[in-house]
Amino acid sequence: MxxxxxxxxxxxxxxxxxxxxxxxxxxxxxxxxxxxxxxxxxxxxxxxxxxxxxxxxxxxxxxxxxxxxxxxxxxxxxxxxxxxxxxxxxxxxxxxxxxxxxxxxxxxxxxxxxxxxxxxxxxxxxxxxxxxxxxxxxxxxxxxxxxxxGSIVGRRGLAGTCxxxxxxxxxxHRGASLDEVYNTAQYVTSRLGTIGVGLEHCHVPGTAVPESHLGAQELEIGLGIHNESGFRRVSPVPPLNELIPSLLEMIISTSDAERSFVPFKGGRQDRVVLLVNNLGGLSALELGAVTGETTRALGASGIKVERVLSGSFMSSLNMPGFSITLLLLPGASETSAPSSDLILSLLDQETSTPGWVWSSKAQPSAVAATSRVALASDSNKSDTKLKAENPTIFNQALKKACEALVAAEPEITRMDSIAGDGDCGLTLKAGASAVLKKLEEGVITGEDVVGSAITIADVAENNMGGTSGALYSIFFSALAQNLITSASGSEATSATWEKALRGALDRLYTYTRARPPSRTLVDPLAAFVSNLSQGFTFAVKAAGSAAEETANLAAKAGRSAYVEGERLRAEKIPDPGAWGVKVVLEAL
The missing domain is CATH 3.40.50.10440 (Dihydroxyacetone kinase; domain 1)
Structure with missing residues (x-):
């Protein structure tokens, strides 16, 4: 790494x-x-x-x-x-x-x-x-x-210091005496445990670029905030629901003779303040997942979380990692200790410091699972059913197209890392994978091409997201409507498909300014639809040529419009979305 x-x-x-x-x-x-x-x-x-x-x-x-x-x-x-x-x-x-x-x-x-x-x-x-x-x-x-x-030097000071x-x-600030402030600080210090984990060490400005410390699939547990090596490396990087419980055990264990620093009693007797700290190079998206998983894991262990703090408190420059700190609150029997109510009120007290992050000043609520309730208008069923001329071939062709799109993900991702924001391959793969699942379940079938188009539109909306998801969803929704109005019988003939596809493209044009040549997925899509009257194979070749030609075009729409044009032409990178359409049509 x-x-x-x-x-x-x-x-x-x-x-x-x-x-x-x-x-x-x-x-x-x-x-x-x-x-x-x-x-x-x-x-x-x-x-x-x-x-x-x-x-x-x-x-x-x-x-x-x-x-x-x-x-x-x-x-x-x-x-x-x-x-x-x-x-x-x-x-x-x-x-x-x-x-x-x-x-x-x-x-x-x-x-x-x-x-x-x-x-x-x-x-x-x-x-x-x-x-x-x-x-x-x-x-x-x-x-x-x-x-x-650490028998002589003792434990290092980490984010618990904050x-x-x-x-x-x-x-x-409340006016307490020096002894009161000192004694409370000493007590809090004795109840802190922190463990850090990183995907790589950080770099100190002005120093030589070091060789990579960790492998691409490796993380390090227990590294210090000054690039000190940790005590254990793990490979491959485990999912959070495996990693977090193992980290927490190092803090809350009552049986580890080496690490039972904090007097946890175990189970529901313990109440804590949780601090999840960004070591400098972790995205807010990942930090949110770490915070949620840590809160969940503590609840599963029976420990009551009274407060959750999450953000950058004590970083290590740009280290891609995080640390978890637990402050064990005093129990009811600890009469000589400051009360837990006092400690919580001091944490909750407002401060004018720019570094202290927002907190809810309340216990975290249980994260309720939400379910999507489909409205009547969301149904993917239509009263009108059209069969493909050969339902078996329809299903096989669609399966082949989706598998081709999944296989093309690395190449499309590579293109988009230069020409866009790097997510096109994964977006298309997610849509294709979801369509494959619907095919296996029989929800998408050549026995009902209208219902299948509606389902594909729903998949594009909910599994792809972003611009591509919206464009595909609009196109397939419009395709379903036009299949109904274009059909003259119970089967979707070539003439039905040609007319319905033209109508779907026209509807798509009402929502996007992209027109060929535009260096977008519209280029091969329009080439395919406009040439269908000359035969399917001819139309697919025209679409492929249009997709390849995007490598020579200046971007007028889409994410590529924000990328420096000379670089795109020098790299000869086709538009990733257009390439995805090419892959699908050629596989069909």
Whole structure:
């Protein structure tokens, strides 16, 4: 698998400051000390506890994206994946200095602990009267590092750190004391478990392009947010309904001596907050599927999910992966712990930070299965039935055409990856596969070509979608109508088909501006219909020539109209939709 190694930037060294300037433009309530790379609230309330955090850049929105009222007071940013220096941290502490105290929260990485700790000690030495006004919390939530392996260094800090920021920051905003904020942060830290998984490592701007780490069908479990290798690779990539339960087990297990970090009791006694984190390169579409499957898997295990958070919290530049964090809420018998109602209310509390994602502030509802209720007008049956002249040959020909379209998917997809958006082959394959199923079920049959045309129109609408699906659905709906009006008996003769196809094409023209030559599926379709009077074979050859000729045409309609014309002509790529029509007609 090839790692994404191209980036939008001025220069690699200026990227961090350039990004921080953009963040300040987005949120006028914050300010930037460029020399020290410190983002801070411009006018902090000095009667409340301040929260300082930070670490290497490349994990956005963590950490500067969480600076704002109700969360962090300042964030100190190092270079990409590199801890900031102690002098940078010291400047942040000075910027937020107040009478109530400061809480420093860092992830469990040696550089962060040393530099933030050193800054704390320097501050205490310079202000002995305030030595007890700065406290230190280290977050270590990674369950991939077992107890034996991490016996000295401990677990790494991952996306669970963001929950500590939110809860501690909201509590400080309410006016709580330094001890209250510190104790609550420490408690939350002890109840966190996170596991990450990626399809590839990320690329650091300005560095050499690495060789691929993982195979095309391989993923890695437990990799770190600084490109540290994980502890296990899996191939082939399993479906989410297999992968997610295995990841959750690493967090919630009560029997794994290496990874039972969080005191889960098992079953319905446990209540959690779920955070699904995009590691930087995962599409929103995939992240939604991960969130849904994780929520479902937790419910199946008997664990009650009180809140769901999903989005980018702590990334690893452009890593294509995600992490799952569970915060185990206190049980009713834990009288010395902060109440679960308090923790949930702090998570739900509004904040002005641009990095914190929207949440429902409620328990997730059960996902109800929805069913499509067909209206009377949706029926794929017609009162008028026409038989093909030879129903058996009709069925065989249609089956052959669909199989040809399925087989042509890779080539059509290749064409569309250059000439369009890359989905044409899969769209046509989905339609053809659905028609094959209807043929096997006897719903599409030469015994009823009108009903078959209506069914194909329904398949195009519901199984293909997009522009192609709509065009095919309109065409076959119109074909069904014209077969009825064109028939003079109980069989669909050649004359019936010719007249019905002309009428269907005319109806299609009322919904699209494409006319031949247009570099669309209309080109071969029109060539076929207009030449049918000279025989089926002649018409198919004309359609094939029209489809091939699209390679020499400038696009006037469809997705290809947005692609640079010279490239299309240089590549000699025919229109993928037109090629699909050619494949179908030649197979017929």
């Amino acid at each position: 090839v790692v994404q190694s191209k980036h939008f930037l001025n220069t690699p060294p200026s990227l961090v400051v350039d990004s921080l300037r953009g963040l300040c433009a987005l949120n006028p309530q914050i300010a930037l000390d460029e020399a020290n790379k410190v983002v801070h609230i411009a006018s902090p309330n000095r009667s409340k506890v301040a929260l300082v955090c930070g670490g290497g850049s490349g994990h956005e929105p963590a950490h500067p994206g969480f600076v704002g009222e109700g969360m962090l007071t300042a964030a100190v940013c190092g270079n990409v994946f590199a801890s900031p220096s102690a002098s940078q941290v010291r400047q942040a502490i000075n910027l937020v200095d107040n009478d109530k105290g400061t809480l420093i929260v860092v992830k469990n990485y040696t550089g962060d602990i040393l530099n933030f700790g050193l800054a704390k000690e320097h501050y205490a030495a310079a202000h002995p009267e305030k030595a007890d006004k700065v406290k230190f919390v280290i977050v270590a939530d990674d369950v991939a590092v077992g107890k034996t392996q 929950l500590v920021y939110k809860i501690a920051g909201a509590l400080a």
